[in-house]
Amino acid sequence: MSSDRYPFAEIEAKWQARWEESRQFRATEDPGRPKFYCLEMFPYPSGRIHMGHVRVYAIGDLLARYKWMRGFNVLHPMGWDAFGLPAENAAIEHGVHPAIWTYENIAYMRAQLRKMGISYDWDRELTTCDPAYYKWEQLVFIKMLERGLAYRRRSTVNWCPSCQTVLANEQVEAGRCWRCDSEVTRRDIDGWFFKITEYAEELLAWCDRLPGWPERVMTMQRNWIGKSEGAEFDLPVVGRPELKIRVFTTRPDTAFGMTYAVLAPEHPLVDALVTDRKERAAIQQFRAEVARQSEVERTAEDRPKRGVRLGAKVVNPFNGAEIPLFIADYILMTYGTGAIMAVPGEDERDWEFAQQHGLPVIPTVKRPAGWTGGAYAGEGVKINSGFLDGLTTAEAKRKAIDWLVERGLGTAKVNYRLRDWGISRQRYWGAPIPVVYCEKDGMVPEKEEHLPVVLPQDVQLSGKGGSPLAEVASFVNTMCPKCGGKARRETDTMDTFVESSWYFLRYCSPHYEQGMFERAAAEYWMPVDQYIGGIEHAVLHLLYARFYTKVLRDLGLTKVDEPFRALLSQGMVIKDGAKMSKSKGNVVDPDDLIRTFGADTARLFSLFAAPPEKDLDWNDHGVEGASRFLNRVWRFVIANLDTLKVGGVGSTPTTPAGVAFRRTIHETIKRVTDDIEGDFHFNTAISAIMELVNALHAFESASLDGVGSGERAALLREAVETMLLLLGPFAPHVTEELWQQLGHPTSLFKQPWPVADQAALTRKEVTVVLQVDGKVRGRLTIEVDAAEDRVQRLALADDKVRPWLRGRAVERVVVVPNRLVNVVTRS
Ligand SMILES: [Zn+2]
Ligand SMILES: [Zn+2]
Known part of the structure; x- marks a missing residue:
C-alpha cells in the first residue's frame, strides 16, 4: 500500500531537523523590516493534540510561512496554558502531582507539534505554571490593588458543585459550567474581582475600531457588555416618607404606562417594606425558591414570571398614581438598581407578568395599523402620556429625562450588563494571589521583592472542597510584610484566564527578567497581527485579554490599546455529524493520520476540506484525495527532474501553447495570492494549485511536438517552481524537499513569494473574419492565439453566422489563427 507513496516519513523528519538546526524560524526584532505577529491560541496541555489543534496550527503555519515569503519578519511562538482543573482532577483520580501530569503532557504534545513541522520559534516557548511566568501577574495584581482595579468583597457568585469552585459570569453558559457542564448554583x-466594568465604555468603543475581527464576535462582545442608556429616578413609598425605591429604565418615555413596580427578591429595601409576619414568611419562602435558580433561568424568555405582591404601594411621580409593588424572579439585583417600573404596554416581560397577575395595561405608544400583539416595543407617537403626548419616542425620552432632572427626581443614566470579573478560585493548580491577612493590619499585599509567591508542591488534594492551599501550613503561615507579625496567606488561586490574558506580550521577550516583558520588544511586535482561535472564546478569553492589555497600558507598561489587530475564528472539526470527542467515540487521532499519510497530507486536508471559519466535516476520502495529490506532485517532479534542471530561468514563450500555459501559471499566482490575502479562502487557493498541476501534466505531454525544447523546458521549470512556492505554506515538507531536488541550495521559505507577471496575464485581442462558404458574414473579437476548438465553437454560435447554416450541414471548419474562420457547408 505504501510502496506507491512518496517517502513522507523520511522527508518530514529530515526537514524538521534541518529547520531546527538552522534555527530558520527564530525571530529577532529588526526595526528595519516590517513585522508580522502570527499567533494561534495556545493549548491547554490536556495530554494529546486533537484534530481541532491540527486545523488551527495548520492555518497559523500557512500564514506565518506565507508572510516570511512576503518579506515580513514573522513572530510565530508557541506555549502552554498550563494551570487549570484537569491537572488537579487527574491528580485526585490517579495520584499523580498536577505539575508532573502537566509537564509530561507538555513533553508529549510538544513532540506531536514538532512532527507536524510547524514553524514555531521554540526559543520563545513559555509555560504559565512556571513561577518565572506568573510572578509578573502577581506584580500586576498588586498594582491593580493599589489602583482599585482589584478588590475583594463578599458577593453572591456562580458556584460549580462539581469543579468545587467559583465561576466568572463569562464561564457560565445557559446556567451550566463552561468546563464540566454541571448546573451552576x-x-x-x-x-477577588478585577474591575473590568471600569473599562466597559472603552471595550465597547473599540468594538467599532477593529475591522479585522469577525462581525459576529464583535456583536457577541457588544451584547455581553450590554450598554443601555436611560434614566434613574425614585418611586416614593405610600405612607412611608422615609422610603423611596430607585428604578432604572431605558424607556423613561413610557413612565405614564407604569401600572406596577417590581423589586428583585434580594433587594435590601424589601425587609424594610415588610411589616407583617405572614408577609415576611411568604417572602422568605419565595426568596429560597429563587435562590435555587441561576440568573439565566430567572431571565429566560420562555418561562412563567413568578412574583409576590407586597402590602406596600408606591407612587408614579409622573402622574401621582398609587400602584402595587411586587418582588419577582425576573428582576436581578445585579442589573441597574435591582428595581424597575413595570410598563406592560411596552415591555414584553412586564406584559406577561401583568397577564399572569391580572394587572392593568396602559399603552403609551400608538400601535401600527393592524397591531394585535401584546406589548409593543417599537417606535411611535406618544399617547396617554400627559405632557409627552404627540411626541416621538426619542423626543419623549429626552423630555421625560429633562422633566426628572428639573424636579430633582432623577438623572440620565447609562448601565452595563457587564459585571466585574471574579478571579478567585478555591482550587490548587493556579497562581497564588499575592496578599496576606494580618491580625493587626488586615489585608496586606506581598512586597514586590518577595515575588513570586510560589505555589507549594507538597499538597494533599482530596477534591472534597475548600482551597487545598489552606491545608498547607508552611504556605499559609507567614509574616506580615508590613509589621513583621504573624499573618495568613490568601489561599485562593487566580482564574487561569488571567495567565492567558497577557501571554502574547510575554512571547515578545520570554526570558526577560527585569519585568513582565521588555518594552522595546513589545513595542516592535505588538499588537498581534493575526490571532487564530475557536469561536468559543468570543467573549471569555478575548474580552479578558482586551481588558488586561488596557490595564497594562494604564499601568504604563505598554502603549498598545488592543492586543489583537485581526482575528480568525475557525470552525470545529466534526465527524458523523458531531464535534469530535472521546465521549462520542468519533475521534481521529492526528498521530495515526500522520503515521499513515504524513503531516503534509494532514495539513493539506484540513486546509482544503472547508473554509476556515466553517465547520470541517471529517471524511476519509478527503484525506486520501489530499495524499493522492501530493503523490502526484512528487511523481511529476521526480520524473521530470532532468528536463526541469536544464530549463532556463524566465521564459518568454513564442508558441500559442506556450503563451497560454504561461498565462495559466500567472493566473494561478494571482488566484492563490488573492485567496490567502482576501478572506482566507485556503480551500479555493488549493483548488487553483491543483488546476495548475493538471495543466502541468497536460502541457508536459502535449508540448512534445510544436513547442521547442528550450521553451518547453523553461516553461516546465517556471511552472514547477511556481507551483512549489505556492504550495509550500500548505505542505511545507514535500515542497521543501522537491525544491532542493531541483538544485536549490537555500530553503523554499527564504524565497520571495511569486508575483504574477502582468504581461503574461493580458490576453491581447484580435478581430477574426467569419466566413461561410468563402463569403464574409461577420467578425469575432477574441484573445490572441485562442485555442482552435474555442474559435470554432464561437464562430458556429455567432448570430451573424447561424442564419447561413440553417438547413445545411457543416462539412468542415477552417481556422487561420488570429485571422479567419471559414465554415464549409453542404446541403
Ligand atoms: Zn464545573
Ligand atoms: Zn501586619
Whole structure:
C-alpha cells in the first residue's frame, strides 16, 4: 500500500531537523523590516493534540510561512496554558502531582507539534505554571490593588458543585459550567474581582475600531457588555416618607404606562417594606425558591414570571398614581438598581407578568395599523402620556429625562450588563494571589521583592472542597510584610484566564527578567497581527485579554490599546455529524493520520476540506484525495527532474501553447495570492494549485511536438517552481524537499513569494473574419492565439453566422489563427 507513496516519513523528519538546526524560524526584532505577529491560541496541555489543534496550527503555519515569503519578519511562538482543573482532577483520580501530569503532557504534545513541522520559534516557548511566568501577574495584581482595579468583597457568585469552585459570569453558559457542564448554583462567598466594568465604555468603543475581527464576535462582545442608556429616578413609598425605591429604565418615555413596580427578591429595601409576619414568611419562602435558580433561568424568555405582591404601594411621580409593588424572579439585583417600573404596554416581560397577575395595561405608544400583539416595543407617537403626548419616542425620552432632572427626581443614566470579573478560585493548580491577612493590619499585599509567591508542591488534594492551599501550613503561615507579625496567606488561586490574558506580550521577550516583558520588544511586535482561535472564546478569553492589555497600558507598561489587530475564528472539526470527542467515540487521532499519510497530507486536508471559519466535516476520502495529490506532485517532479534542471530561468514563450500555459501559471499566482490575502479562502487557493498541476501534466505531454525544447523546458521549470512556492505554506515538507531536488541550495521559505507577471496575464485581442462558404458574414473579437476548438465553437454560435447554416450541414471548419474562420457547408 505504501510502496506507491512518496517517502513522507523520511522527508518530514529530515526537514524538521534541518529547520531546527538552522534555527530558520527564530525571530529577532529588526526595526528595519516590517513585522508580522502570527499567533494561534495556545493549548491547554490536556495530554494529546486533537484534530481541532491540527486545523488551527495548520492555518497559523500557512500564514506565518506565507508572510516570511512576503518579506515580513514573522513572530510565530508557541506555549502552554498550563494551570487549570484537569491537572488537579487527574491528580485526585490517579495520584499523580498536577505539575508532573502537566509537564509530561507538555513533553508529549510538544513532540506531536514538532512532527507536524510547524514553524514555531521554540526559543520563545513559555509555560504559565512556571513561577518565572506568573510572578509578573502577581506584580500586576498588586498594582491593580493599589489602583482599585482589584478588590475583594463578599458577593453572591456562580458556584460549580462539581469543579468545587467559583465561576466568572463569562464561564457560565445557559446556567451550566463552561468546563464540566454541571448546573451552576449560587453561593455567598468572599472573593477577588478585577474591575473590568471600569473599562466597559472603552471595550465597547473599540468594538467599532477593529475591522479585522469577525462581525459576529464583535456583536457577541457588544451584547455581553450590554450598554443601555436611560434614566434613574425614585418611586416614593405610600405612607412611608422615609422610603423611596430607585428604578432604572431605558424607556423613561413610557413612565405614564407604569401600572406596577417590581423589586428583585434580594433587594435590601424589601425587609424594610415588610411589616407583617405572614408577609415576611411568604417572602422568605419565595426568596429560597429563587435562590435555587441561576440568573439565566430567572431571565429566560420562555418561562412563567413568578412574583409576590407586597402590602406596600408606591407612587408614579409622573402622574401621582398609587400602584402595587411586587418582588419577582425576573428582576436581578445585579442589573441597574435591582428595581424597575413595570410598563406592560411596552415591555414584553412586564406584559406577561401583568397577564399572569391580572394587572392593568396602559399603552403609551400608538400601535401600527393592524397591531394585535401584546406589548409593543417599537417606535411611535406618544399617547396617554400627559405632557409627552404627540411626541416621538426619542423626543419623549429626552423630555421625560429633562422633566426628572428639573424636579430633582432623577438623572440620565447609562448601565452595563457587564459585571466585574471574579478571579478567585478555591482550587490548587493556579497562581497564588499575592496578599496576606494580618491580625493587626488586615489585608496586606506581598512586597514586590518577595515575588513570586510560589505555589507549594507538597499538597494533599482530596477534591472534597475548600482551597487545598489552606491545608498547607508552611504556605499559609507567614509574616506580615508590613509589621513583621504573624499573618495568613490568601489561599485562593487566580482564574487561569488571567495567565492567558497577557501571554502574547510575554512571547515578545520570554526570558526577560527585569519585568513582565521588555518594552522595546513589545513595542516592535505588538499588537498581534493575526490571532487564530475557536469561536468559543468570543467573549471569555478575548474580552479578558482586551481588558488586561488596557490595564497594562494604564499601568504604563505598554502603549498598545488592543492586543489583537485581526482575528480568525475557525470552525470545529466534526465527524458523523458531531464535534469530535472521546465521549462520542468519533475521534481521529492526528498521530495515526500522520503515521499513515504524513503531516503534509494532514495539513493539506484540513486546509482544503472547508473554509476556515466553517465547520470541517471529517471524511476519509478527503484525506486520501489530499495524499493522492501530493503523490502526484512528487511523481511529476521526480520524473521530470532532468528536463526541469536544464530549463532556463524566465521564459518568454513564442508558441500559442506556450503563451497560454504561461498565462495559466500567472493566473494561478494571482488566484492563490488573492485567496490567502482576501478572506482566507485556503480551500479555493488549493483548488487553483491543483488546476495548475493538471495543466502541468497536460502541457508536459502535449508540448512534445510544436513547442521547442528550450521553451518547453523553461516553461516546465517556471511552472514547477511556481507551483512549489505556492504550495509550500500548505505542505511545507514535500515542497521543501522537491525544491532542493531541483538544485536549490537555500530553503523554499527564504524565497520571495511569486508575483504574477502582468504581461503574461493580458490576453491581447484580435478581430477574426467569419466566413461561410468563402463569403464574409461577420467578425469575432477574441484573445490572441485562442485555442482552435474555442474559435470554432464561437464562430458556429455567432448570430451573424447561424442564419447561413440553417438547413445545411457543416462539412468542415477552417481556422487561420488570429485571422479567419471559414465554415464549409453542404446541403
Ligand atoms: Zn464545573
Ligand atoms: Zn501586619
